[in-house]
Amino acid sequence: MDGFKKRLNESVQLKLSFTLSLAILVVAVVAGIFSFLSAFDEAHELQDDVLRQVAHLMDRQRLSPSLPASDTNSKDGDEESRVIVQHLGDGNGSTVGVDDGGLLPLPATLADGLHTLDVDGETFRVLVRTTVAGERIAVAQESGFRNEIARDGALRTVMPFLILVPVLLLIVADLVRKMFRPIAALSREIDQRAEQQLHPVEDHHLPAEVRPFAVAINRLLARVSEAMASQRRFIADAAHELRSPLTALSLQAERLADADMSDLARERLAVLRQGIERGRNLLDQLLTLARAQSVAESPKSPISIQDIYRRVLEDLMPLAERKHIDIGVEGAQDARVWASEIDMMAVVRNLVDNAIRYTPEDGRVDLSVGMARGGAVLRIRDTGPGIPSAERERVFDPFYRRLGNAQVGSGLGLSIVQAIASRIGAEISFEFSDEEKQTGLSVTVVFPVLSQLQATQQ
Ligand SMILES: Nc1ncnc2c1ncn2[C@@H]1O[C@H](COP(=O)(O)OP(=O)(O)OP(=O)(O)O)[C@@H](O)[C@H]1O
Ligand SMILES: [Mg+2]
Structure with missing residues (x-):
């Protein structure tokens, strides 16, 4: 964990990827929770509306819950999805969607309006209404089923987030990597150079934020190149200047060898001439090295x-x-x-x-x-x-x-x-x-x- 923290502090790329991913995740989770809850509430709201509509219909059409018309398609419907319509209080009534035996033992004292009630261990959402005719009817539906429908609907609204978030994370990681690619390529290019390759780095394809850095490197390269060139010029000039006196010395030593001298002097002269020759060789090699290190003109043919x-x-x-x-x-x-x-x-x-x-x-x-x-x-x-x-x-x-x-x-x-x-x-x-x-x-x-x-x- 400490290692990751250290890398996070050191790497802008990692920090950017991590922060953006975290931000996307947090936003996605908050937006997901919010849209789940609002879709869930909305679904319940709609279901309550259905209960109101049924009650209103019963009232307007002056239908009585005991009418045979109310139990049409009684056996076809899903047991859980049934909407129960019954008289309140007297226990006599019929249901819509189920057989007559599905009446709920609802207390007659229930006030008009919506209630959530526990009946025989099951929770029901019940709407109580007093019709124009003075009858009190109850329209009820099982809460479990309502919740299941609401949950399914709400989950469907969260689905796009679940698919989009991983895609978005991949896009962010790829984008950040691509953004830093020119920098990685630049450092690779500089790393692979030989010490004589001091030409400026190409900065036109670099992001504007990194370009000043490349410009600074180019300025440094120019200064290093100039310093190296003047150093080489100095060595070449010094070697060149030293060559003439050494050639003169060598000529003098040659002439001296023709003169009469003792064996000891001749021996010493031989050592002296060797030394001069070594010096001339060193100067020649120095000049060749200085020339080899400078950029030569391109050859005309192989x-x-x-x-x-x-x-x-x-x-x-x-x-x-x-x-x-x-x-x-x-x-x-x-x-x-x-x-x-x-x-x-x-x-x-x-x-x-x-x-x-x-x-x-x-x-x-x-x-x-x-x-x-x-x-x-x-x-x-x-x-x-x-x-x-x-x-x-x-x-x-x-x-x-x-x-x-x-x-x-x-x-x-x-x-x-x-x-x-x-x-x-x-x-x-x-x-x-x-x-x-x-x-x-x-x-x-x-x-x-x-x-x-x-x-x-x-
Ligand atoms: N063919 C070879 N066999 C054995 N040793 C070698 C051989 N070539 C080079 N060396 C060793 O490498 C060293 C460096 O060689 P280099 O040619 O750079 O310098 P140098 O021969 O000593 O001097 P210069 O060539 O400048 O007169 C030599 O001193 C020698 O010890
Ligand atoms: Mg050699």
Whole structure:
């Protein structure tokens, strides 16, 4: 009960449904009781009128209750529904609707008018009238039967309420649910967005009461988007500005290497040059990440994955040869994806670079392309140590590098791959190349079907 109260206080939808349903129920019950009672009274009123009419008729036609005419259709009528007409007081009389033996022992002292009397354990409604001829007649009917008729009639007036109330409750529940549907759809839409999707929410189909809320969200989204863009611009500008002095430093160090120097100085210079190279690599990766996170211009035509593989392999072949790694593309099947060339180069280059870098000497790296569920599937498998399941999420974090890693790197490669993948709607998954031995990394990137891709980019 407490849980329901809490939910009732928290949910406007529940509160509205509950309050409206309660209001409908209360109104229906009050209206039902009222119409039952008034219909019941009305029926009794009508029955009393019938008694009056009968008495009046007897009087006007100067009929005597003892006349044989009064017991016409005596056996046909229902025993309970009979209207008894008799002289009052002397006990001699006849009945209408029943045989002569149905007279009521009514006291002669009864005043003119309507009475409810108990006769032999049964209740009767009795009308006493003094006719013009001076006779006192009584017209009576069983109260039980009258009540039954009145109750039936009154219940019939309540019937529409009994049918309408559940229908009305269902309509209210459905209406309230429909009223809140746009809000639920709005929160679902915002919830499913990737962090780069900061475009304004559509507010024209929202109710006027909720629209200011959507407008406020849109303003916030615009501010967040602007802040993120200026942050990215700052990183890109800083990386760009740092590049020139670092290139100059690198040139100077190269020249210095040609000069005569002691072995110790040459050793130190080598370390210095490594440091400069690492700095240049970090700046390059930072620039690529900043570009990957910003919204790129839409590609003009789909691009061949085999083509990208060939160009990346041309660049990275020296690195693979240095480590005696057997690297190549499996099969000749090609697939096209709707992405920009720079994006595709960045994705494949980083994944292949990782595969070569983290695979020990004399290892093997296989690249392949396929189609599945209408989308292109790119797979890069190596014979390195692989990434344990527990760390497969974390390696996407910027600057995250696994411990015990002898390779030089900035930790930005997979962040770049993920930023591009989420922008173009691709999905990345990791597995072990050899599940049994839990070694080797197999990276799968599933690109959406071309038509889907065009839709996400709009
Ligand atoms: N093929 C792979 N085999 C084993 N470990 C990998 C592989 N690819 C990535 N990793 C692990 O994931 C970490 C993050 O990779 P990521 O490419 O983001 O950064 P990086 O290679 O260290 O630096 P960068 O690519 O920016 O020069 C790596 O440090 C490495 O430990
Ligand atoms: Mg890397």
